[in-house]
Amino acid sequence: MKNFLILSLAGFILWSCRGTSDLAYQVNSPDDQISITFMTIGGKAAYTVSYKGSTQIDTSYLGFEFKDQSSLTENLSIKNQSLKTVDETWEMVWGEQREVRNNYNELRLTLQENKAPNRTFDVVFKAYNDGIGFRYEFPEQAALSDEVVITEEMTQFNLTGDHKVWWIPGDWDIYEYLYTESKFSKINAYDQFIPGDHLGQVYLHSNSVNTPVTMKSDEGVYLSFHEADLTDYAGMTLKVDTSDLSMVSELVGNDAGIKVKTHAPFVTPWRTIQIADRAGNLLESNLIINLNDPNELGDIEWFQPMKYIGIWWDMHLNRRTWDYASGNHGATTAYTKELIDFAAENDMGGVLVEGWNTGWETWTDPNMRDTIFDFTTPYPDYDLEYLANYANSKGLEIIMHHETSGAVARYEERMNSAYQLMNKLGIHSVKTGYVGTIIPDGEYHHGQWMVNHYQNTLDKGAKYEVAINMHEPIKATGLRRTYPNAISREGARGQEYNAWAGDGASPPSHLPTIAFTRMLSGPFDYTPGIFNLSLKPYKDDHPIKSTLALQLGLYVNIYSPIQMAADLIDYYKENPAFQFILDVGVDWEQSKVLDGEPGEFLVTARQEKGTDDWFVGGLTDENARDYTLKLDFLEEGKTYTAKVYRDADDTHFLDNPTAIDIVEMEVTKGDEIPVNMKEAGGFAVSLIAK
Ligand code: NOJ
Numbered sequence: 001m002k003n004f005l006i007l008s009l010a011g012f013i014l015w016s017c018r019g020t021s022d023l024a025y026q027v028n029s030p031d032d033q034i035s036i037t038f039m040t041i042g043g044k045a046a047y048t049v050s051y052k053g054s055t056q057i058d059t060s061y062l063g064f065e066f067k068d069q070s071s072l073t074e075n076l077s078i079k080n081q082s083l084k085t086v087d088e089t090w091e092m093v094w095g096e097q098r099e100v101r102n103n104y105n106e107l108r109l110t111l112q113e114n115k116a117p118n119r120t121f122d123v124v125f126k127a128y129n130d131g132i133g134f135r136y137e138f139p140e141q142a143a144l145s146d147e148v149v150i151t152e153e154m155t156q157f158n159l160t161g162d163h164k165v166w167w168i169p170g171d172w173d174i175y176e177y178l179y180t181e182s183k184f185s186k187i188n189a190y191d192q193f194i195p196g197d198h199l200g201q202v203y204l205h206s207n208s209v210n211t212p213v214t215m216k217s218d219e220g221v222y223l224s225f226h227e228a229d230l231t232d233y234a235g236m237t238l239k240v241d242t243s244d245l246s247m248v249s250e251l252v253g254n255d256a257g258i259k260v261k262t263h264a265p266f267v268t269p270w271r272t273i274q275i276a277d278r279a280g281n282l283l284e285s286n287l288i289i290n291l292n293d294p295n296e297l298g299d300i301e302w303f304q305p306m307k308y309i310g311i312w313w314d315m316h317l318n319r320r321t322w323d324y325a326s327g328n329h330g331a332t333t334a335y336t337k338e339l340i341d342f343a344a345e346n347d348m349g350g351v352l353v354e355g356w357n358t359g360w361e362t363w364t365d366p367n368m369r370d371t372i373f374d375f376t377t378p379y380p381d382y383d384l385e386y387l388a389n390y391a392n393s394k395g396l397e398i399i400m401h402h403e404t405s406g407a408v409a410r411y412e413e414r415m416n417s418a419y420q421l422m423n424k425l426g427i428h429s430v431k432t433g434y435v436g437t438i439i440p441d442g443e444y445h446h447g448q449w450m451v452n453h454y455q456n457t458l459d460k461g462a463k464y465e466v467a468i469n470m471h472e473p474i475k476a477t478g479l480r481r482t483y484p485n486a487i488s489r490e491g492a493r494g495q496e497y498n499a500w501a502g503d504g505a506s507p508p509s510h511l512p513t514i515a516f517t518r519m520l521s522g523p524f525d526y527t528p529g530i531f532n533l534s535l536k537p538y539k540d541d542h543p544i545k546s547t548l549a550l551q552l553g554l555y556v557n558i559y560s561p562i563q564m565a566a567d568l569i570d571y572y573k574e575n576p577a578f579q580f581i582l583d584v585g586v587d588w589e590q591s592k593v594l595d596g597e598p599g600e601f602l603v604t605a606r607q608e609k610g611t612d613d614w615f616v617g618g619l620t621d622e623n624a625r626d627y628t629l630k631l632d633f634l635e636e637g638k639t640y641t642a643k644v645y646r647d648a649d650d651t652h653f654l655d656n657p658t659a660i661d662i663v664e665m666e667v668t669k670g671d672e673i674p675v676n677m678k679e680a681g682g683f684a685v686s687l688i689a690k
């Protein structure tokens, strides 16, 4: 690089190099630790990223391919550039913390083809202290003003080492996999891909991974790749080149070969890389939500973060059924009433009722599933209106359930009446579900058509004051900032697999892995709190690989503004460990990841919003771990009553998972509490300010 022209401008370094008539520009994070360089090389657009002086993303090219148009990868020159600094603070309606600082330096570059049709677009980079985001913005222009079909986005991520990676296959339909930990060069998505599982709902296009995908370099730098503000666009998988140690975006398409149908003006989602040298910083990062637009719905006071119970685990244990014809129907008026009473006594906000509506007899029948559910007709033994009113009279709500069985076009037709009904009944949240391949045929769960459908549910929900918890969803990309009725979702292998997975209960490393991968995208409806961990007498040979203390800690470790107490209520009655579920917060003033390592362990502390109380959760993989909980985060001069729930000396996840040591003590800032997490164990602590 010759002829440097270095300009220093309010925290930016802007340099240009005129060696080959190409230009390069640089923008740094506010703390100067992360640096992004953008350049054109022989007419191709490229960028690099460094962290603390060492290159993390080496020269990586950018571009697009279109149907019936030449690709937009070459003959580009930089027409304009501008710089900007933003430092603002905004408030989350609900979340891991009340205040979020949004502080970045932005570099915007306008690129144009120097031959016809002279298409133009901006690349916008934002450098944060916790990572980077960049997106493409296409302004209005003749060549792209009619319908444009993007057949591929060509965003490269060229790595600088054979990192350790925690990954799942880039399945176009489902994220419910166990993660594999391997070197980047050993990623083989086809090995892990489960053809024909999930009622046929699987499609893998290449050796690719889904995001967030998290890596650790030999030098101890953590990188996590994802996207933010996925709106009217296809989800992005990352195609892996194991020999070149690089990845390139591979958008989810449909069987018609369309990835994104759009027209200018349009913007893409942000491509994001979280960067840290402490694993916990990945989880504390606000990069993804900061890259989304501000709240458009206001305070949505009709939704409050809550704990809930439900008629749900019954079915996963085969103790009761969703369908009515079996004669063993779960969603009866009497059973729901019993749960409402229990929820009211224990200050829970909701009761989820699955199997309340007609259609479940044939919900997985390929010939039937397109028509069966109308989302408004209850089974004859379920008095919907009475129960909704009864719940309201007790100060809580029924949580609605809409399983679409993948028949999404049909659901779209019926959504209006279904959401109107919820509004009329004072039901302010719904768990949606998309089991099975998508109807219309040829669309996939993570493609643009479905991205727009999931957005429709949020829009319809906003109109009728309904918050959405989607299962078999599109991954979260921080849209909860803009639409705070996007309360939670699945999008990972949740607790339900512990009841019936063909490959057995999830291994103990699963939770500390999803903590540093899936959880970086947003809230997870994992459904913690199983107390009967052997599952006997309902399942003979499917014990959950977890201790009771770990289950309690999940209320802090796995964030969601709705947290289920997922077990049958009989297991909670008169169990002293249930006290933690009663006490633990669901909405937070601040959160701190005290320690953790992907695939190994996690310790999180959170201060409840509106109180001075703190809660701590810990979990470990198959290795036992001694941990000293240092109460440095407490407020100086205050005394707290600490109640510690930890694995006992004789706790073992396989033959004695429910043994738990519960102790109470008075503590102040700086005190230490020793815990011994057993294999697949953990702990939970409530710290109630006096
Ligand atoms: C899959 C969901 O993840 C699960 O929670 C639900 O019970 C079933 N679908 C039925 O809708």
Ligand code: CA
Residues within 6 Å of the ligand: 176, 471, 472, 490
């Ligand atoms: Ca599921």
